[in-house]
Every structure is written in structure tokens, then in C-alpha cells.
Amino acid sequence: MSASRRSGTTDELxxxxxxxDGSDLLAALLDGMDAALCAFDADGVLTHWNREAERILxxxxxxxxxxxxxxxxxxxxxxxxxxxxxxMSAMEAPGRQVHEFxxxxxxGGRVLVRTQSxxxxxxxxxxxxxxxxxxxxxxxxDLERSIALSEALFQDAGWGVVLVDADLRPAxxxxxxxxxxxxxxGSVLGRPLGDLLWTGVEELESxxxxxxxxxxxxxxxxxxxxxxxxxxxxxxxxxxxxxxLASPLAEEPVPLGVGWLFQDVTEAKTTEQEAAMLRFRANQxxxxxxAAAECENPGEAAAVHLDFALAGFADHALVDRVARxxxxxEQAPLRLxxxxxxxxxxxxxxxxxxRAGLPxxxxxxxxxxxxxxxxxSVRADAAAADPEQAREWALARQWxxxxxxxxxxxxxxxxxxxxxxxxxxxxxxxxxxxxxxxxAEDVAVRIAMxxxxxxxxxxxxxx
Numbered sequence: 001m002s003a004s005r006r007s008g009t010t011d012e013l014x015x016x017x018x019x020x021d022g023s024d025l026l027a028a029l030l031d032g033m034d035a036a037l038c039a040f041d042a043d044g045v046l047t048h049w050n051r052e053a054e055r056i057l058x059x060x061x062x063x064x065x066x067x068x069x070x071x072x073x074x075x076x077x078x079x080x081x082x083x084x085x086x087x088m089s090a091m092e093a094p095g096r097q098v099h100e101f102x103x104x105x106x107x108g109g110r111v112l113v114r115t116q117s118x119x120x121x122x123x124x125x126x127x128x129x130x131x132x133x134x135x136x137x138x139x140x141x142d143l144e145r146s147i148a149l150s151e152a153l154f155q156d157a158g159w160g161v162v163l164v165d166a167d168l169r170p171a172x173x174x175x176x177x178x179x180x181x182x183x184x185x186g187s188v189l190g191r192p193l194g195d196l197l198w199t200g201v202e203e204l205e206s207x208x209x210x211x212x213x214x215x216x217x218x219x220x221x222x223x224x225x226x227x228x229x230x231x232x233x234x235x236x237x238x239x240x241x242x243x244x245l246a247s248p249l250a251e252e253p254v255p256l257g258v259g260w261l262f263q264d265v266t267e268a269k270t271t272e273q274e275a276a277m278l279r280f281r282a283n284q285x286x287x288x289x290x291a292a293a294e295c296e297n298p299g300e301a302a303a304v305h306l307d308f309a310l311a312g313f314a315d316h317a318l319v320d321r322v323a324r325x326x327x328x329x330e331q332a333p334l335r336l337x338x339x340x341x342x343x344x345x346x347x348x349x350x351x352x353x354x355r356a357g358l359p360x361x362x363x364x365x366x367x368x369x370x371x372x373x374x375x376x377s378v379r380a381d382a383a384a385a386d387p388e389q390a391r392e393w394a395l396a397r398q399w400x401x402x403x404x405x406x407x408x409x410x411x412x413x414x415x416x417x418x419x420x421x422x423x424x425x426x427x428x429x430x431x432x433x434x435x436x437x438x439x440a441e442d443v444a445v446r447i448a449m450x451x452x453x454x455x456x457x458x459x460x461x462x463x
Contacts, residue, residue: 036113039120039131044069044088047129056113056136058106074103090117091127100137112137159263160238163245166257168193168208180236180264182229198233200225204240211242211258222269223262237269238262274435281439284308288446298454302447303340303350306421309443310350313436314423316342316400317350319411319447320368321419323359334369335359336419339451366397371408371420377437380406390427399424407432409444413452421447 030037036053040046049064057074067073071080083101090097096118102110115134122128153161153174160177162170170188178185181196194201204223211217220241227234240262247254288308292301306317319340338353338360362369371378382390382404394403405425411418421444425432432440 035133035135037131037133038064039129040069040088041129042091042127044084048131053134056105056111056134057103063106070103075101076104087115087117087132088130090130090132091119093119101134103134114140153261159261162188162260162262164208164258164260166212166255168205171257177262180227180238180262182227182231182234196228198226198228199235207240207242208258208260211244212255216241216243222265235266236264237266239265277435280312284311285442285446288443292446292450298450298457299339299352302450302454303352305443305446305450306340306342306350309439310342310423313439314407315426315429316403316424318342318399318422318424319419319451320360320422321411321451322372322417323357334372336362336368336372339419340447360398362398363396367406367408368420368422371410372417375410375412375417377410377441378408379432379437380408381431387427394424402426405429405431407436407440409437409440411444411448411451413445413448416452418448418451418455 030048030050033050033052036056037048037050038046038053039048046065046067046069049059049061051061053064054060059074064074069075069080069084071077071084075083079102086097086099096116099115099117100112101115102112105111113134114137115132117130117132119127120129120131154172155174157174157176160180161172161174162177163172165171169190169192171190173181173185173188175185178188181188183196188196193204197204200223204225207217207221207223220239223238223240225236225238227236240260242261243259245256245259247256285308288305291308292304295301295304302319306319310317317340318338320336321339323335323337336359337357340350341353342348342350367378367380382393390404391401394401397403397406399406399422403424404427407423408420409423410420421440423432423436423440
């Protein structure tokens with residue numbers, strides 16, 4: 001407990017409640033402080049000394065209170081006059097005075113402390129003494145560093161910093177993070193994450209909830225999100241790190257929220273994914289060529305090329321061949337015959353069809369017919385968002401009912417158009433892009449070569 005040389009005063013605590021020594025209440029308040037505190041009267045005699053001061057220097061309140069100044073026990077004698085004059089000068093100076101001193105511990109060691117001192121005024125308003133709060137300099141520097149780091153993160157950091165409260169709503173957002181959200185820092189605060197992101201919200205909230213309950217993950221995570229921005233929705237990849245924030249004032253850690261730090265790595269991740277996709281597709285073409293070389297029937301080789309191309313690329317695939325007719329009329333309508341197709345039900349290898357040579361009933365303007373006429377790739381998508389309308393769109397083109405995106409590549413060999421290969425994707429996949437068309441064209445060249453070889457063999461068998 002702290003001690004005081006001034007005793008005998010009492011506080012009125014309420015009607016019917018007995019008075020207590022005011023120094024007991026003051027001592028309890030002083031001992032509960034996190035900072036070391038001492039006080040001097042106008043003559044420089046030490047009147048108060050709390051537990052934190054005892055912890056830092058080792059002198060108990062009973063040993064410290066009543067001494068005149070620090071000379072000979074808490075400060076070296078050679079430094080005592082300067083230290084005391086600077087402390088006591090706070091009686092005449094306005095506001096607080098900040099100084100750094102080297103104090104002595106009870107064991108004889110030296111501790112560099114930073115002090116804040118100010119005058120204590122009596123009832124008449126005149127200075128009656130000085131109080132001095134002090135802490136170890138390294139502790140103060142650690143605090144200042146923490147504050148400086150926080151300010152730097154929220155002002156100058158080149159990555160997004162968001163403090164999310166326990167309700168998973170942004171409480172503090174730095175400028176970089178606000179720009180990533182496509183808005184200003186003030187407009188983000190307190191809003192649900194679902195108002196800021198249109199995809200990836202569930203994954204992000206799950207990660208934040210995990211950090212609140214279990215703590216920070218061992219490594220950063222890639223979070224793919226869709227950002228709602230005034231200039232349109234954007235899909236971004238944010239490399240995200242999380243830390244749990246707990247109150248240092250509680251006896252047990254009480255989660256205050258989560259610190260979320262992220263950096264936009266969309267370009268790097270997109271480049272990485274594209275490179276991985278190109279490697280996979282090149283490997284598939286290589287494997288398909290080796291497997292097709294072992295096929296005795298060129299038609300089976302075409303099916304093998306189709307099966308290898310389908311992996312990771314599309315959900316369905318069809319090969320339609322230009323029907324051979326005896327007519328030489330160039331104005332005769334174009335007819336296509338189904339040659340190879342993937343199973344309509346359960347996944348499995350493609351099977352050869354079209355032995356009967358019956359033409360497909362493709363309507364005018366069908367993407368496959370356009371592909372053959374133009375001798376170039378054609379992409380098509382079901383524009384309707386309604387699933388039922390999308391099914392009608394697919395069935396009208398004689399494609400599997402779950403087809404939403406289509407890519408047709410022409411089959412050409414020896415300067416002739418042999419047919420068309422059609423790749424189809426369901427609603428769970430993205431639409432075909434230009435890089436997909438280039439891959440489909442590579443596959444089409446190999447299929448066309450196999451079909452052309454099959455045609456040459458059939459001609460050779462005829463008498």
C-alpha cells in the first residue's frame with residue numbers, strides 16, 4: 001500500500017455511511033495505476049509512492065515516503081541537485097514538464113526513466129507541491145513505437161489495413177484499403193462486408209470468425225473476392241494476413257476484433273494460373289498424341305484427342321463432320337453428321353457415332369454451321385439468366401440441356417474443311433475466352449488429321 005504523511009482527513013461517502021480515511025482511497029487509486037507515481041510537498045519531501053514505483057526501483061513506500069528529494073538513495077549525489085531542481089521547477093511552470101533521468105534501484109542498478117511532472121495546487125490556488133509520473137524509457141519507447149506503427153499503417157502503408165470488430169464490420173480502414181474497396185474510408189465503417197463485396201464474402205467472414213475463436217493462421221491466404229465499385233464489379237485476389245486483437249487491460253484475453261492486412265496480387269496470380277493452365281494443356285496435347293499413335297483406327301484416335309482435350313476444359317464435346325454427297329452444286333445446303341460425342345449422362349470416354357450418315361437438323365444460323373462457313377472459331381453463350389430459358393437455348397441447338405457456353409472450332413486438313421468440333425460448358429464454368437479458342441484450334445487440327453486419315457483409308461478400300 002502507498003503511504004502518506006498527511007493523514008487525519010476524512011471523506012463523506014453518503015448519508016448514514018461512516019467516514020473513512022481519505023488517504024486509504026487515494027492509496028488504492030495510486031496503487032492501481034499502471035504508471036509509477038510519486039509526489040513531493042513544497043519543501044521537496046516525498047509524500048506519495050505507489051506500487052509501480054516500488055516495482056521499478058525496488059524501494060518500498062515505507063522506505064521512500066518522508067525522504068527529502070532523491071539524493072543519496074534514488075539518484076547519485078552528483079546528479080541530485082540537477083534532478084531535484086528540474087522536478088521542483090514544475091511548481092512554477094504551466095502544464096506538464098517532461099524529462100529523462102537515470103534513477104538508482106535499491107540493488108544499486110541504474111534505470112533510465114521518462115518523467116512527467118506538474119504542480120499540485122492547494123485550496124488557495126497556490127503551488128503546494130509536485131507530482132511526478134514516470135516509466136522506464138524502453139517501455140515508453142515501445143509504446144511510442146506501437147503508436148507510430150499504427151499511424152504509419154493507417155496513413156502510409158502500401159497495403160490495405162482493416163480493423164474488423166467482433167461483429168465482423170470494419171471499424172478502422174486505411175486509405176489503401178478504401179481504394180481497394182472503391183470508396184472512401186469513412187463510407188466503409190460499420191457496413192457489412194456483403195455491402196462491399198459481391199463474391200468471396202462467405203470465405204472472408206469464415207476466416208475472420210476462425211481468427212476470433214482460434215487465433216491467427218500460420219501463413220497468409222489468397223482470398224478471391226468480387227468488389228462492388230462505381231465503375232463496375234471487379235474480381236480481385238488479395239493476399240491476406242490476419243491477427244487477433246485482444247485487450248491488454250483484461251486479466252484474460254478478450255477479443256476486440258481482427259486486424260486484416262491484404263495486398264492485391266491479382267496480376268501475379270492470374271499470370272501464375274495462366275502459366276499453369278498452359279503447362280497442363282501442353283501436357284494434355286502431348287499425352288493425347290502418344291495415346292492416339294497407338295490407335296489402329298483413325299476414328300478412335302480422334303475420340304482420344306477429344307477425351308484428353310475435355311479434361312479441365314469443358315463439360316461436353318461434339319465432333320460434326322461435313323456430309324459427303326454426290327452433288328457438285330455449290331449452292332446445296334450444308335449438312336453435318338455427328339461423328340464423335342461425349343456421353344450425355346454419366347462421365348465416360350467419347351464414343352463414335354454417325355455410321356448411318358444421317359444429317360443433323362441444325363437450324364440456320366447455328367454456331368456449328370457458322371463455324372464451317374467462316375472456316376474460323378465461333379463462340380456462343382446463353383444470354384438468358386433464367387435456367388429454364390437457358391435449357392431451351394441449349395435444346396434448340398441440339399446440345400445437352402445444361403450447356404450455357406459454346407465454342408466451335410473448324411476441322412481443316414489439306415486445305416479442306418472436314419467439319420467442326422464443339423466444346424460446351426455448363427453454368428458452373430466461365431465463358432470461353434480467346435485463349436480457350438486457341439487451345440480448341442490446336443485440338444481441332446489433330447482431330448482433323450485423324451478424320452482425314454480415316455477418310456483416305458475408306459477411299460483406299462473401295463474397289
